[in-house]
Amino acid sequence: xADKAMVLFSGGVDSTTCLALALERYGKGNVIPLSILYGxxxxxxxxxxxxxxxxxxxxxxxxxxxxxxxxxxxSLLAHSNEKIPxxxxxxxxxxxxxxxxxxxxxFRNGLFLASAASLAxxxxxxxxxxxxxxxxxxxxxxxxxxEGFYTSMNQAIYExxxxxxxxxAPFIGWNKAHIVKEGLRLGVPYHLTWSCYEGGEKPCGxxxxxxxxxxxxxxxxxxTLSS
Amino acid sequence: xADKAMVLFSGGVDSTTCLALALERYGKGNVIPLSILYGxxxxxxxxxxxxxxxxxxxxxxxxxxxxxxxxxxxSLLAHSNEKIPxxxxxxxxxxxxxxxxxxxxxFRNGLFLASAASLAxxxxxxxxxxxxxxxxxxxxxxxxxxEGFYTSMNQAIYExxxxxxxxxAPFIGWNKAHIVKEGLRLGVPYHLTWSCYEGGEKPCGxxxxxxxxxxxxxxxxxxTLSS
Numbered sequence: 001x002a003d004k005a006m007v008l009f010s011g012g013v014d015s016t017t018c019l020a021l022a023l024e025r026y027g028k029g030n031v032i033p034l035s036i037l038y039g040x041x042x043x044x045x046x047x048x049x050x051x052x053x054x055x056x057x058x059x060x061x062x063x064x065x066x067x068x069x070x071x072x073x074x075s076l077l078a079h080s081n082e083k084i085p086x087x088x089x090x091x092x093x094x095x096x097x098x099x100x101x102x103x104x105x106x107f108r109n110g111l112f113l114a115s116a117a118s119l120a121x122x123x124x125x126x127x128x129x130x131x132x133x134x135x136x137x138x139x140x141x142x143x144x145x146x147e148g149f150y151t152s153m154n155q156a157i158y159e160x161x162x163x164x165x166x167x168x169a170p171f172i173g174w175n176k177a178h179i180v181k182e183g184l185r186l187g188v189p190y191h192l193t194w195s196c197y198e199g200g201e202k203p204c205g206x207x208x209x210x211x212x213x214x215x216x217x218x219x220x221x222x223x224t225l226s227s
Numbered sequence: 228x229a230d231k232a233m234v235l236f237s238g239g240v241d242s243t244t245c246l247a248l249a250l251e252r253y254g255k256g257n258v259i260p261l262s263i264l265y266g267x268x269x270x271x272x273x274x275x276x277x278x279x280x281x282x283x284x285x286x287x288x289x290x291x292x293x294x295x296x297x298x299x300x301x302s303l304l305a306h307s308n309e310k311i312p313x314x315x316x317x318x319x320x321x322x323x324x325x326x327x328x329x330x331x332x333x334f335r336n337g338l339f340l341a342s343a344a345s346l347a348x349x350x351x352x353x354x355x356x357x358x359x360x361x362x363x364x365x366x367x368x369x370x371x372x373x374e375g376f377y378t379s380m381n382q383a384i385y386e387x388x389x390x391x392x393x394x395x396a397p398f399i400g401w402n403k404a405h406i407v408k409e410g411l412r413l414g415v416p417y418h419l420t421w422s423c424y425e426g427g428e429k430p431c432g433x434x435x436x437x438x439x440x441x442x443x444x445x446x447x448x449x450x451t452l453s454s
Contacts (some may be wrong), residue, residue, distance in 0.1 A: 068290065068345050100389045106348035107341060110387040114334060114341035118295050121333035144387035152386060155379035160337040160371035162327045 005168075006120040007129040008112055009033035009060060011049030013213060014171065016193050017183035018131035021170055023056065024186060032123055033060035034116050038105060039069050039077045048194035055189045063115055075102040076197060084197045086206040089141045101141045103197060103208065109144035110153060113167060117157045120165055128157070133171040133179055135212060147172050176212055177219035184220060232395075233347040234356040235339055236260035236287060238276030240440055241398065243420050244410035245358035248397055250283065251413060259350055260287035261343055265332060266296050266304045275421035282416045290342055302329040303424060311424045313433040316368045328368045330424060330435065336371035337380060340394060344384045347392055355384070360398040360406055362439060374399050403439055404446035411447060 005022045009015045022031045035049045046062075053060050075082035082102055085092050092101045109132065116128045136145035143149060154167040171179050183190065195213040196203035203210050217223065232253045236242045249258045262276045273289075280287050302309035309329055312319050319328045336359065343355045363372035370376060381394040398406050410417065422440040423430035430437050444450065 063295065068342055069349070104389075105345075107344040107384065107387050107392075110383060111338075111341040111345050114338040115295055117334040118332075118338050122296070140389055143389035146386060149383055149386040152379045152382035156337060156376055156383050157334065159373060159376040159379055160334050162331075162367055162370035165334075 003127070004030045004032065004123065004125040005127040005129050006032045006034055006116050006123065006125045008109075008116055008131065009035050009049060009052075011035070011045045011047070011052060011193060012195050012209075013176065013183070013190065013193050013216070014131035014133060014179055016052055016190070017179050017186065017188050018129050018170065019052070019056070020183060020186040020188045022129045023058075028056070028058055031058065032120075032125065033058065034119060035060055035062050036112055036115065037062065037064040037066055038108065039066040044194045044196070044199050048192055051192045052189060055192060061119065063119070065111065065115065068111065069105060069108075076105055084207050086204070087208070088211050089135075089138065089208045092208065093141055098140055100143055101208070104142055104144075107144055109142075110149070113153055113157065117161060117165055121161055126165060128165065128167045130167055130169045131171055131179075132169050133174050133176060135175045176216035180216045180220050180222075190217075230354070231257045231259065231350065231352040232354040232356055233259045233261055233343050233350065233352045235336075235343055235358065236262050236276060236279075238262070238272045238274070238279060238420060239422050239436075240403065240410070240417065240420050240443065241358035241360060241406055243279055243417070244406050244413065244415050245356050245397065246279070246283070247410060247413040247415045249356045250285075255283070255285055258285065259347075259352065260285065261346060262287055262289050263339055263342065264289065264291040264293055265335065266293040271421045271423070271426050275419055278419045279416060282419060288346065290346070292338065292342065295338065296332060296335075303332055311434050313431070314435065315438050316362075316365065316435045319435065320368055325367055327370055328435070331369055331371075334371060336369075337376070340380055340384065344388060344392055348388055353392060355392065355394045357394055357396045358398055358406075359396050360401050360403060362402045403443035407443045407447050407449075417444075 005026045007019045007022045009019050019033055069077055075084050120128055132145040136142045150169045150172050157165055157167055195209045197207040197209055198204045232249045234246045234249045236246050246260055296304055302311050347355055359372040363369045377396045377399050384392055384394055422436045424434040424436055425431045
């Protein structure tokens, strides 16, 4: 039986590139994208995810974990009154004194990986692909993107699955510009991806993730992508 | 602000003893029991959990993760056609050639701990209590009860929470008899707990967990507990 991989897939730049890499390595029939609803302020991400799956002509799984974050005050969540900061992550970290930024959803990636693990074992996968990268972890902005987190979570999933399942984070030591470079090689349909934390008609251009996205494309000589 | 702890609490022997220990260490107002529905064949466990919370006069949280296991063929789940084995875990492991037993729910404890982590950060807890013990991990029966799993999952939660949250597994090196001994010291209301995997009026007495429970009480000189 061919190896199968599950991919944590949000419809953003990182996870779409991760999906493209998994498709290259495992082949179309052996990749299961998993998209997770967690109460984010808008559903643009998931709409983007659907368009990207159509582009690749594959089907994905969806999981709704909204109830788990019902009491969190994270600014990314629909029920929160906190505003999403309009500045870079390094500026935000000065405000938080090195604590996670206000768009950190409590242990979100840990929960996503654990959920993916439970599903992946049921689907007979041997790997979970996870698009975390170095920029997001910098300065503790998103501690659940750090290499320390990834290494121990991978080990926990390997041990807790009876050594049946591993996590692969191919971009863990990379910056976002490096991911985009790889994605351009893979022909990723970046025009379909969505990054902005706000749910407007067009990307706001001023939230942390818009700034990061634009810089990553600029570093690859591209300045006109639409979101 | 006083330290707070969340306790993974099913209403069985191990987690009820774990709850009692957390109550002794943290005090009643600082302990949040978390009970998780995951599609188990019966709801006796959760009924027991409610009675135990009444006994201690505390409130708990509930979380429904049933959808995640919808495709799993684990014999413990309501939708599965597999029968729950009527024999000891060591006999079952001979059948599985060392793979997890059929009542292993894929990465269940990993998912429970990750969910608890997301909730616990929102509730301002600094610890999660987890009643895993050595007997359940023996021979790979439940790999997500092993010390290797616990150590790396604890590290993942510590790193992924920005070093705000730890997992405590006070029984990880103990056997079940040792847990019962500690529970008797703590005055745990074992008559209210439920262990049996079947959902009958009375415990079946022949599933792996009934056998383990009875042996643990026998080792403490007790042979007449009702479930």
